[in-house]
Amino acid sequence: MSEPVRSAVRGWDPEDPRHAAVAWGRMAEPGDLAAATLVADRGHVAALRWVLGGAGGNLEPPCEPWDPRVWHRARERWAPRLEVVRPERELAVVERLGGTVLTRQDPRWPRALADLGLGEPHCLWVRGDPDLPRRCRSGGVAIVGARASTAYGAHVASEFAAGVVAAGGVVVSGGAYGIDAVAHQAALARGGDTLAVMAGGLDRLYPAGNAELLDRVTREGAVVAELGPGSSPTRARFLTRNRLIAALAAACVVVEAGWRSGTLSTAGHAARLLRPVGAVPGPVTSAASAGCHRLLRDQAAICVTDVPEVMSLVESADATRPEAREQVSVSTVEPGAPQGDQVGPPPGLAARELAVWEALPARGSATPDALIRASGLAPREVNAALGRLELGGHLERDGARLRRSRRPRRSSAHGPVVD
Amino acid sequence: MSEPVRSAVRGWDPEDPRHAAVAWGRMAEPGDLAAATLVADRGHVAALRWVLGGAGGNLEPPCEPWDPRVWHRARERWAPRLEVVRPERELAVVERLGGTVLTRQDPRWPRALADLGLGEPHCLWVRGDPDLPRRCRSGGVAIVGARASTAYGAHVASEFAAGVVAAGGVVVSGGAYGIDAVAHQAALARGGDTLAVMAGGLDRLYPAGNAELLDRVTREGAVVAELGPGSSPTRARFLTRNRLIAALAAACVVVEAGWRSGTLSTAGHAARLLRPVGAVPGPVTSAASAGCHRLLRDQAAICVTDVPEVMSLVESADATRPEAREQVSVSTVEPGAPQGDQVGPPPGLAARELAVWEALPARGSATPDALIRASGLAPREVNAALGRLELGGHLERDGARLRRSRRPRRSSAHGPVVD
Numbered sequence: 074m075s076e077p078v079r080s081a082v083r084g085w086d087p088e089d090p091r092h093a094a095v096a097w098g099r100m101a102e103p104g105d106l107a108a109a110t111l112v113a114d115r116g117h118v119a120a121l122r123w124v125l126g127g128a129g130g131n132l133e134p135p136c137e138p139w140d141p142r143v144w145h146r147a148r149e150r151w152a153p154r155l156e157v158v159r160p161e162r163e164l165a166v167v168e169r170l171g172g173t174v175l176t177r178q179d180p181r182w183p184r185a186l187a188d189l190g191l192g193e194p195h196c197l198w199v200r201g202d203p204d205l206p207r208r209c210r211s212g213g214v215a216i217v218g219a220r221a222s223t224a225y226g227a228h229v230a231s232e233f234a235a236g237v238v239a240a241g242g243v244v245v246s247g248g249a250y251g252i253d254a255v256a257h258q259a260a261l262a263r264g265g266d267t268l269a270v271m272a273g274g275l276d277r278l279y280p281a282g283n284a285e286l287l288d289r290v291t292r293e294g295a296v297v298a299e300l301g302p303g304s305s306p307t308r309a310r311f312l313t314r315n316r317l318i319a320a321l322a323a324a325c326v327v328v329e330a331g332w333r334s335g336t337l338s339t340a341g342h343a344a345r346l347l348r349p350v351g352a353v354p355g356p357v358t359s360a361a362s363a364g365c366h367r368l369l370r371d372q373a374a375i376c377v378t379d380v381p382e383v384m385s386l387v388e389s390a391d392a393t394r395p396e397a398r399e400q401v402s403v404s405t406v407e408p409g410a411p412q413g414d415q416v417g418p419p420p421g422l423a424a425r426e427l428a429v430w431e432a433l434p435a436r437g438s439a440t441p442d443a444l445i446r447a448s449g450l451a452p453r454e455v456n457a458a459l460g461r462l463e464l465g466g467h468l469e470r471d472g473a474r475l476r477r478s479r480r481p482r483r484s485s486a487h488g489p490v491v492d
Numbered sequence: 493m494s495e496p497v498r499s500a501v502r503g504w505d506p507e508d509p510r511h512a513a514v515a516w517g518r519m520a521e522p523g524d525l526a527a528a529t530l531v532a533d534r535g536h537v538a539a540l541r542w543v544l545g546g547a548g549g550n551l552e553p554p555c556e557p558w559d560p561r562v563w564h565r566a567r568e569r570w571a572p573r574l575e576v577v578r579p580e581r582e583l584a585v586v587e588r589l590g591g592t593v594l595t596r597q598d599p600r601w602p603r604a605l606a607d608l609g610l611g612e613p614h615c616l617w618v619r620g621d622p623d624l625p626r627r628c629r630s631g632g633v634a635i636v637g638a639r640a641s642t643a644y645g646a647h648v649a650s651e652f653a654a655g656v657v658a659a660g661g662v663v664v665s666g667g668a669y670g671i672d673a674v675a676h677q678a679a680l681a682r683g684g685d686t687l688a689v690m691a692g693g694l695d696r697l698y699p700a701g702n703a704e705l706l707d708r709v710t711r712e713g714a715v716v717a718e719l720g721p722g723s724s725p726t727r728a729r730f731l732t733r734n735r736l737i738a739a740l741a742a743a744c745v746v747v748e749a750g751w752r753s754g755t756l757s758t759a760g761h762a763a764r765l766l767r768p769v770g771a772v773p774g775p776v777t778s779a780a781s782a783g784c785h786r787l788l789r790d791q792a793a794i795c796v797t798d799v800p801e802v803m804s805l806v807e808s809a810d811a812t813r814p815e816a817r818e819q820v821s822v823s824t825v826e827p828g829a830p831q832g833d834q835v836g837p838p839p840g841l842a843a844r845e846l847a848v849w850e851a852l853p854a855r856g857s858a859t860p861d862a863l864i865r866a867s868g869l870a871p872r873e874v875n876a877a878l879g880r881l882e883l884g885g886h887l888e889r890d891g892a893r894l895r896r897s898r899r900p901r902r903s904s905a906h907g908p909v910v911d
Contacts, residue, residue: 225775354773354785356644357797366773369788369795376788376795378776 079125081152085160087125091196093117094176095160098195099301100124100151102449103313107147109191110136117176117195124151149451157446163301166276171291172200185210188346189320192313194299198275201295205243205268209321212242212387213268217318217339218252218328223361226252226329229353231259233326236380238265242387245270245322247314247339248287248296250280252328257290268321271298272314273306305447307431308418312338319343324386326351326377330364337364344373349386351377419467425450429458430467430477438474498544500571504579506544510615512536513595514579517614518720519543519570521868522732526566528610529555536595536614543570568870576865582720585695590710591619604629607765608739611732613718617694620714624662624687628740631661631806632687636737636758637671637747642780645671645748648772650678652745655799657684661806664689664741666733666758667706667715669699671747676709687740690717691733692725724866726850727837731757738762743805745770745796749783756783763792768805770796838886844869848877849886849896857893 085092094117101108111120114136164174175182175197183206186193197206214237216230234244234256244260246253248269260267269290273279275298278287290296299317300310312335319325319342327350330336343350352374355362368374377383418430425448432447433439439447445455459475462468467478504511513536520527530539533555583593594601594616602625605612616625633656635649653663653675663679665672667688679686688709692698694717697706709715718736719729731754738744738761746769749755762769771793774781787793796802837849844867851866852858858866864874878894881887886897 225777229776353776354781354788354795356775357648357772358644362773363797366795366797369773370797370801372791376773376785378782378785378789382789 081156081158082125083159084162085158087121088118089160090116090118090178091174091176092160093121094196095163095174095301096121096155096158098299099158099160099163100154100449101195103194103299103310104192105147105150105449106191107139107143108151108195109193110139111147112195113191124148124155146451150449150454153442153445153452154449163303166302167198167200170200170275172198172275173203174198175203175206181207183207183210183321185320186317189316192316194317196299198298198301199295200275200291200297201293202266203295205266205295206297206321208266209243209245209268210323212237212240213245213322213324214242214383214387215245215318215322215325215339215343216252216256216328217246217325217330217336218256219330219334219336219361219364220249220251220253221331221361222251222255222329223355223359225355225359226353226361227255230255230328233328233353233377233380233383234259234265234267235263236383238263238267239380240384240387242266243268243294243322245318247272247311247318248278248280248283248290250282252336254283254286256328257286257294261286261289261293267294269294269296270314270318270321271296271306272300272310274298274300274302274304276302279306307428309424309428309431311335315339316342316346319348320346322348323390324349324351324383326353326383326386327365327368327374328353329355329359329361330368331360332363332367334364337368340368340374349389350374351383351386353377419465422467423458423461425454426458426461426467429455430462433468433475433477435477438471438476440474444475500575500577501544502578503581504577506540507537508579509535509537509597510583510593510595511579512540513615514582514593514720515540515574515577517718518577518579518582519573519868520614522613522718522729523611524566524569524868525610526558526562527570527614528612529558530563530566531614532610543567543574565870569868569873572861572864572871573868582722585721586617586619589619589694591617591694592622593617594622594625600626602626602629602740605736605739608735611735613736615718617717617720618714619694619710619716620712621685622714624685624714625716625740627685628662628664628687629742631656631659632664632741632743633661633802633806634664634737634741634744634758634762635671635675635747636665636744636749636755638749638753638755638780638783639668639670639672640750640780641670641674641748642774642778644774644778645772645780646674649674649747652747652772652796652799652802653678653684653686654682655802657682657686658799659803659806661685662687662713662741664737666691666730666737667697667699667702667709669701671755673702673705675747676705676713680705680708680712686713688713688715689733689737689740690715690725691719691729693717693719693721693723695721698725726847728843728847728850730754734758735761735765738767739765741767742809743768743770743802745772745802745805746784746787746793747772748774748778748780749787750779751782751786753783756787759787759793768808769793770802770805772796838884841886842877842880844873845877845880845886848874849881852887852894852896854896857890857895859893863894 097117181203216234230252237244238260243266244256245268246256257267315338319339325343327340340350352365352368428448432444445452468475469478516536600622635653649671656663657679662685663675664687665675676686734757738758744762746759759769771784771787847867851863864871888895888897
C-alpha cells in the first residue's frame with residue numbers, strides 16, 4: 074500500500090470537478106464522514122488535492138475539530154482505492170449504457186440530497202432521464218417494502234403507485250423483488266414516472282431477476298446509484314442506499330415490512346429528513362406487516378389506507394426545500410438488508426468484520442489487497458477483521474488468497490428473517 | 493301531564509336513598525345534565541325532594557348557574573316518568589332474576605364511574621357477581637368492535653380476550669353480536685371473568701340471539717345496566733351505554749369497526765376518560781377495519797397486534813383511580829349505533845326527533861303520553877318532534893295513536909353502514 078501521490082493519477086484530471094467528484098465517490102464508502110467533512114470544507118477538487126498533497130504522515134489536518142490521527146487513518150483508507158480510480162473509464166462505461174453522472178454543480182442535481190448533510194452523495198450516476206431525480210422532490214413518493222411481500226401487499230403497492238403517477242408524481246423505490254418491483258411496474262403500466270435507486274453500480278442492475286423491469290425503468294424512467302460501475306451491492310450499501318430513496322422523494326410509504334426489515338431504515342431516514350412517513354396496516358396475523366405495525370405503534374408513521382391518504386402525505390410535505398436540520402449518520406451497519414439468494418453473513422459480526430466478509434466473493438477467493446479496496450477499510454483494519462473472521466471459522470486461507478468458509482451457516486442467532 | 497307531587501309516590505319511599513337513586517335512574521335519561529347537576533349538588537334524596545316539593549312553576553332554581561327555565565323544563569320532563577316510577581317493583585323484578593342494584597353508597601359501587609363526572613349513572617343494575625364491575629378497573633380490558641365482524645376480527649378478539657383473562661383481568665364488552673360476543677365467549681371458555689354492559693334493562697337481555705351467551709355471563713360473570721328493567725335499548729342508549737364500558741375498564745381495545753361504527757364512540761369516551769385506547773390494524777381492503785385505521789390515523793389509538801401489546805396498555809393505565817379531570821357529555825346523539833335487525837331510522841333527524849322516532853314501537857302504535865315517558869322528553873318537545881316527523885313522512889297517525897311510517901327507508905343519505 075503506497076502513500077497517495079500524484080503518480081497514482083493516471084489518465085484523468087484531479088483538477089476537473091467532475092473527475093474529482095467521481096473519484097471521491099469511488100474512494101469513500103457511502104457514510105465515510107471524514108471524506109464528507111473534508112469535501113464539505115473544501116469541495117471535491119481541493120479535498121482531493123489534500124489527499125494527493127504530500128508523502129509521509131506529516132500533513133496538516135485539513136479541518137477542525139478532529140484528531141490528526143483521524144485524517145491519517147482516512148488517508149490510509151482512501152489510498153488503496155485511489156490507485157484504481159479511473160473516472161474517465163467509469164464515465165465511458167455508463168455513457169455506453171446511455172447514462173451519465175451528475176455532480177453537485179449540475180443544474181439537474183437533486184437539491185433534496187443536500188438535506189442529507191454530510192450524507193450527501195459525491196455524485197449520482199443516472200441511466201434514463203437525468204432530470205427525474207430532481208423532479209421527485211415535489212410529488213414523488215417512495216413506495217417501499219419487503220421482498221417477501223404478500224398478494225395483499227402487492228395489491229396495495231400497485232394501487233398506491235398507480236395513484237401517485239395519476240397525480241403526476243414519481244414513484245421512487247429500490248428495484249428489489251416484492252413491493253419495490255410491483256411499485257415500479259404499476260407506475261410504468263400507467264405510463265407514469267418511476268425512479269429506481271440501486272445499491273451497486275449501474276452496469277449490473279440488481280437483482281438480476283428484475284433485469285427486464287429495471288431495463289424498462291432505464292428507458293421510461295430512471296435508475297440511479299451513488300456508486301460507480303463495478304460496485305457490488307453489499308449489505309451495508311443497501312442500508313446507505315435507503316437514505317437516497319428517503320431524501321429524493323417528498324414522502325415515504327412502507328407497504329409491507331417484517332419486524333426487522335431493512336425497509337424500516339428507509340422510513341427512519343425519511344423521518345430524520347422530515348419527510349412524512351406512511352405505513353400500511355395489514356392483518357396482525359401477517360408477519361409481512363409486523364414492521365408497518367411497529368412504525369404505527371411507535372408513531373413513527375401515519376396510517377395510510379388509500380391513495381388520497383398517500384397524497385395527503387405529499388401535501389403535508391414541505392414543497393420548498395427545507396434546510397437540512399439534521400445530519401444523517403449512515404455509517405452504522407444494521408442487520409436485515411436483502412442479499413439476493415446468497416447465504417447470509419454469519420451472525421454477530423462487528424461492522425468491520427461484516428464489511429470484509431461482504432467484500433469476499435460469494436464463490437472463489439480474493440487477495441488481501443483486493444479486500445482492502447473492496448471494503449474501503451484501512452489495511453490494518455482489514456487485517457484485524459480477517460484475523461477475527463478466521464478465528465471464528467468464517468473464512469479459509471488458500472495460500473495467499475482468502476475465501477468464505479465452505480460450511481454455510483444457514484441457521485442464524487438472529488432468528489428467522491422475515492424478508 | 494300533572495305537576496309532580498307527593499301523591500305520585502305510591503308504594504315506595506322517596507327518602508330511602510336506594511329508592512331515590514333508582515327513581516332518578518328511571519326519571520332521567522342517561523346524559524340528562526340537569527338531573528346530574530341537581531343530584532351532584534344535593535344527592536339523590538334531596539334532589540328528589542326538590543322535584544316533589546311543590547306545585548306550580550314557582551320553585552326556586554335549585555342550583556347555579558343555569559337559567560330557571562332549564563329547571564322548569566327539566567321538571568316537565570321528569571314528571572311524566574315520576575308517575576310510573578316503582579323502585580320496589582323494579583328491585584323485585586331484578587331480584588327474581590338473581591340480580592340487585594348498586595348505588596353510589598354501596599361499597600361495591602365501581603368508583604371508576606366517578607371519572608364520568610356528571611355522566612356517572614344514578615345506579616347500576618347487576619345480574620351475576622356484584623363485585624365484578626368494581627374489579628374491572630385494574631386489569632380489565634374493554635374488547636369492543638363491530639357486529640359485522642370478519643373471521644379475522646373474531647380470531648383476534650378471541651386471542652386478546654383469552655390473554656386478558658389469562659393475566660387475571662376482566663373482559664368488558666357490550667354483549668352484541670360479532671366482536672363483543674366472541675370476546676365474552678373466549679373469556680368464559682377459559683374460565684375467566686367477563687362483564688357485559690347492556691343498553692336496556694336486565695329483564696330482557698339484548699340481543700335475543702345472544703340470550704344463551706348472556707345468560708351464561710350472568711352465571712359466571714356479570715351483566716350490568718344503568719337502566720331499570722323494562723327499559724328498551726334504543727339507539728341513543730347504546731351510545732350512552734358505551735361510556736360505561738369505557739369507564740369501567742382500565743383500557744379499551746377496538747378490534748374491528750367500520751368507518752362510522754358506534755364502537756368508535758366507546759374509544760372516544762375511553763380517550764376522554766384518559767383510559768389507554770388500542771386499535772387492531774387489519775387489511776386496508778377490509779371495511780370492517782376502516783374505523784380502527786381511522787383511530788390509528790388520528791392518533792386516537794395505539795396500534796395493538798398481540799396480547800403483550802394489549803397488556804402494555806393496561807400497564808400504562810393509571811392503576812390508581814385518576815381524578816375525573818373532564819366531564820363527559822353524553823347528551824349528544826351520534827349516528828351509527830347498532831339496532832338489531834330493525835329498519836334504521838330515517839337519515840338526517842335531529843336528536844329529539846330521533847329520540848321520539850326510537851320511542852315509537854317497531855310494529856304497532858303508541859299514544860303521545862307513552863312516547864313522552866319512553867323518550868324522556870318534555871311534552872312540548874315530543875309534540876314538536878312529532879310534528880316534524882309527520883311533515884317528513886316518517887310517521888302516521890292512527891286516530892289518537894302514532895306509528896312509524898309504513899314506507900321503510902332502507903336507503904340512507906349517510907351512505908352504506910358497514911356495521
